[in-house]
Amino acid sequence: MDLEQNKAVEKALQGVISREASHELANLEGEPLKEAFNLIYEQASFQHLLPNEPTVKSVLNELHDLTQDNFSDTFTITELQYLIFEQVETLAELLGIELE
Numbered sequence: 001m002d003l004e005q006n007k008a009v010e011k012a013l014q015g016v017i018s019r020e021a022s023h024e025l026a027n028l029e030g031e032p033l034k035e036a037f038n039l040i041y042e043q044a045s046f047q048h049l050l051p052n053e054p055t056v057k058s059v060l061n062e063l064h065d066l067t068q069d070n071f072s073d074t075f076t077i078t079e080l081q082y083l084i085f086e087q088v089e090t091l092a093e094l095l096g097i098e099l100e
Contacts, residue, residue: 008079059091 006026013022092099
């Protein structure tokens with residue numbers, strides 16, 4: 001995983017778990033990452049917390065929210081670009097469009 005992406009993930013995780021745990025999770029790779037994902041997914045499923053499948057409308061709403069908020073205190077430009085890129089990729093996938 002790219003270093004900038006790791007930092008963005010780590011920063012996002014720090015809102016819900018300790019700094020040390022977020023650092024560990026953000027830097028997992030391979031089998032340990034797969035195992036951590038499966039355990040978290042199982043826990044979220046058990047507590048009925050899994051997110052709904054994205055729709056075109058939900059992705060557009062999230063993109064709109066990103067354009068309205070002031071993230072200068074929270075995210076760097078690179079992190080914000082990554083968040084927008086994720087939403088654009090999801091939207092393209094929903095619409096069946098291959099990005100170049």
